[in-house]
Amino acid sequence: MKIKKEVITRRDFLRGTAATALGLTVLPDWLKAGMVKKETKSAADQKSLVLVVRDEHVLDSSGNKVDKKVLGGMISQVMTALTGEKEMKKAWLKFFSPKDVVGLVPTPLMNPTHNELIEFIKESLVAAGLPEANIRSAQGRSVDLNSITALISLPGLKAHWLTGIGTVIKNYILYSGAPRNYHYEHSTKLGEIWHLPQVKGKTRLIIVDALRPVCDRGPQFDPRYRWPYKGLLAGTDPVALDAVGLKIIQTKRDELRGEHWPISPPPICIEAADKIYKLGNSRLENIEIKTIGWTQELLL
Amino acid sequence: MQSSQEINLPETIDGWQVEGPPLRIDDTTIFDYMDGGGELYLAYKFNSLLVYRYTRGPEEELLVEIYQMETPDEAFGLLSLDWTGEPVTLNSAFPARPENPVCPDYTALYGEGLLRARAGSLYLRILASRETPDVRETILKLGKILAGKSQPQSLPAILDVIIPSTDSDWKIRRDRTVYFHSHLVLNSFYYLSHENILNLNHSTEGLLVCFEKKEQQPGRQPVKLIVIRYPGIQAALAALASFLQSYLPEKADQVDLCPGPGKTGSVRVEDGWLGWRLSSNYLALVFECPGQESVAELLSQLNFP
Numbered sequence: 001m002k003i004k005k006e007v008i009t010r011r012d013f014l015r016g017t018a019a020t021a022l023g024l025t026v027l028p029d030w031l032k033a034g035m036v037k038k039e040t041k042s043a044a045d046q047k048s049l050v051l052v053v054r055d056e057h058v059l060d061s062s063g064n065k066v067d068k069k070v071l072g073g074m075i076s077q078v079m080t081a082l083t084g085e086k087e088m089k090k091a092w093l094k095f096f097s098p099k100d101v102v103g104l105v106p107t108p109l110m111n112p113t114h115n116e117l118i119e120f121i122k123e124s125l126v127a128a129g130l131p132e133a134n135i136r137s138a139q140g141r142s143v144d145l146n147s148i149t150a151l152i153s154l155p156g157l158k159a160h161w162l163t164g165i166g167t168v169i170k171n172y173i174l175y176s177g178a179p180r181n182y183h184y185e186h187s188t189k190l191g192e193i194w195h196l197p198q199v200k201g202k203t204r205l206i207i208v209d210a211l212r213p214v215c216d217r218g219p220q221f222d223p224r225y226r227w228p229y230k231g232l233l234a235g236t237d238p239v240a241l242d243a244v245g246l247k248i249i250q251t252k253r254d255e256l257r258g259e260h261w262p263i264s265p266p267p268i269c270i271e272a273a274d275k276i277y278k279l280g281n282s283r284l285e286n287i288e289i290k291t292i293g294w295t296q297e298l299l300l
Numbered sequence: 301m302q303s304s305q306e307i308n309l310p311e312t313i314d315g316w317q318v319e320g321p322p323l324r325i326d327d328t329t330i331f332d333y334m335d336g337g338g339e340l341y342l343a344y345k346f347n348s349l350l351v352y353r354y355t356r357g358p359e360e361e362l363l364v365e366i367y368q369m370e371t372p373d374e375a376f377g378l379l380s381l382d383w384t385g386e387p388v389t390l391n392s393a394f395p396a397r398p399e400n401p402v403c404p405d406y407t408a409l410y411g412e413g414l415l416r417a418r419a420g421s422l423y424l425r426i427l428a429s430r431e432t433p434d435v436r437e438t439i440l441k442l443g444k445i446l447a448g449k450s451q452p453q454s455l456p457a458i459l460d461v462i463i464p465s466t467d468s469d470w471k472i473r474r475d476r477t478v479y480f481h482s483h484l485v486l487n488s489f490y491y492l493s494h495e496n497i498l499n500l501n502h503s504t505e506g507l508l509v510c511f512e513k514k515e516q517q518p519g520r521q522p523v524k525l526i527v528i529r530y531p532g533i534q535a536a537l538a539a540l541a542s543f544l545q546s547y548l549p550e551k552a553d554q555v556d557l558c559p560g561p562g563k564t565g566s567v568r569v570e571d572g573w574l575g576w577r578l579s580s581n582y583l584a585l586v587f588e589c590p591g592q593e594s595v596a597e598l599l600s601q602l603n604f605p
Contacts, residue, residue: 007546009493014570064430109335161488162336183336187494216382217488219337220425223412224385260521265487265494 008188013266047288048240048281053077054231054294058211063228066116066211075120077292078207078234092128095204096150102130103138103148103202105171110221111156111214117207117232118154141174145198153206157213157233157245159253163187164267166218167245168206168238169279175199190269191277194238206241208233213245215252217263227252230294239273239280240287244300246270247284251299303421307366309352309445314438316354316362325349343482344377345370345502360429364442367423373456373505375418377479382416384475385409388440390417390447397452402459402509403477408443415439419450458505458529461582463603469513470598473522476510490524490587497546498583499539503531511598523572524587525598533559536581543585548574566595579604 012018058070079091096102102125106113118137126132138148153171160166162183172193173179182190193199210233216225229248235241246267253261274282281287289300311318323333326348330338333349341349347368354362369375380403387406397405408417408424413431417424424446428435456479464472478489481504483496489508492498500506506529510522530536537559544552551567566575572588575595582604589595 007493007495007497009497009547010491011547011570013491062430110337160336162339162484179336180331180339183339219340220334221427222382223414223427223431259519264489265491268494 008268018266018268018271047286048237049082049235049288049290050237050240050244051078051081051234051290051292052210052231052244052298052300053081053234053292054229054298056230056294056296058230059228063212066114068116068120071114071116071211072120074232074293075117075124075207078232081290081292082205082234082236088124089128092124096125096128096130098129098131100130100150101134101136101148103136103143103145103151104154105138105151106154107156107158107167107171107209108139110160110166110218111158111212111226113154113156113209114211117209117211121152121154121207139174141177143175145175145202148202150204151199151202153203153238155206155208157208157210157229157249159215159217159249159263161217161219162265163190163269164217164263164265165242165246165249165270167208168242169194169269169273172199187265187267187269188272188276191273191279194273194279195277203238204236206235206238208241208245210245210248213249213252215249215256225256229297229299237280237287239270239282242267242270242273243282243284243287244289248299255299303368306449307350307446309364309442313354313441314434316356316360316438319353319355323349323351323353325351339484341367341378343480343485344374345481346374360435362429362435362438362442363425363427364446365425365427366446367425369421369423372418372421372454373479375421375423376453376456377481377485378423379407379409379416379418380477380479381485383409383477385411385414385416388415388443390419390440390443391450394452400455400459401464401474402462402472402507403455403474403479407453408447410436410440413439415443417443417447418453419447420453422446422450456505456507458507458527461527461529461602461604462507462509462525463601465601468597468601469515470511470523470594470601471514473510473512476508476522478508480506480508486526490526493546495546497542498526498528499530499535499542500528504535505529521588523589523594523598526585526587527602528583530581530583533581536578536583539583540576540578543576543583564599566592568592575599577602 008021012021053074055070055074083091083094085091106118122135125135155167155171157167169190173182176193210229210231212226213229214226233241270282273279325333350366352364383404388408388410390408413428415426426439481502483500507527509525512522541557562579564577573592573595575586577584577599584602586598
């Protein structure tokens, strides 16, 4: 019998050839031309910055309630570290202009983004001078992305049973209009959504809610696998943020089981987002991780 | 056999009040309810889902999900996805069964405010927004109401294919045994390929079983055994061919795939020795063995009908 087509298998991951095997063949025609042009300026040319900001007092002793004041302090640390500005208004205005229409993109299911985080960011943008009407909730299939000029991605840190990790790169899956097309073997294509004309180039800031991440795959929530990491991961490189999130989740899984408990299926969407879709850096050696605050059980 | 149609949960229990009539979900609406999570239940043979919400005060919620599956094997499969947690008894009317050598006999597991259980063809999930000792008691009461009328719990017949040898150096990690029909489920435990290279679907039954040495070296990954029952001999043969072509393309041309007596083989790959055994409509694959002799030993513990 003839081999029908190249199939990516476990062996490709063992050999470290999965990304090569994927090649550019998964790119749709509408994306190929743009990607070829961009190849000369790969994100790997420079290190990506990922901030890990933690505060042991951001959650109460039960782990259920967020101290919004402490959370606000953590976000201020993020903004100062990213912009060099100590004054929050100036810091936010380095990312956004009062003329922007900003879409906030939280995670709705499984490990939803904390409302306190969404509210604080909205309040900060208003305080920086953006009209409240111009700050919109932008998660879901029916969002009018054409009227939105800037996006802030606010995913919750979690593993995912179909894609390995379901955090930053996957956070825009509903923008595709056909999320099932990006599961299974097609999870490699999640990076393509970031190149849709109505999405491309709009993501100015990413803050991952790692206050209480979930390290098991789901698909439904199991409280035994959620733990109080009490952190935010922040930056502008979606791939680097997923790579660092993956490292935290994998380390926690190994710690829980007392043996290696690999995330499965392997989160190939991260490597594909780097090597194929040129969205950022997936390799930890190309990522500068800057930690601020509480360092106990950092898992990095 | 108990069905979700016969369920009649109380309107109030321990100060909790049910919120309206239950939500009724079927295979056309499951994605609206749980987004991509619906794929898991469709990967098993899912009929319907009833969702009750209980509240106590403004912040406390109990979510009761009752999945009506086609057969008890499907409910077993869903529970087998995670054998960890505190085993609890929801129906004490039946005598304890002899211990199964391949998987735990638990029918209900509890942990941190989540009860997962099987009761006949029902798979149950009861989740509290916040766990306290009294919440745990209420969850177990609801579980007992739901599981109390169930018949003795059966196990999928495919488990009988594996007969561990007492003389073997290997033992089964019973808490790692998974029953499945879908490559999506298999991949979430042991990744082979994003493609469905074993031709798995609702007409196939699969088991993933982990073996480790009785004197296991620290840090060594268990050996994985996958056993699949296909609906017919041709389907099993086609699956072996598909697997060899995709996973072992360098070996595929050397294997006789003509219909005939059982086929067996082994080869060394990147993560250890890999072996296969095809017998009638059953295909077994073993991965990450330390040597060729361990492939033979583990495959010899299979007793195909």
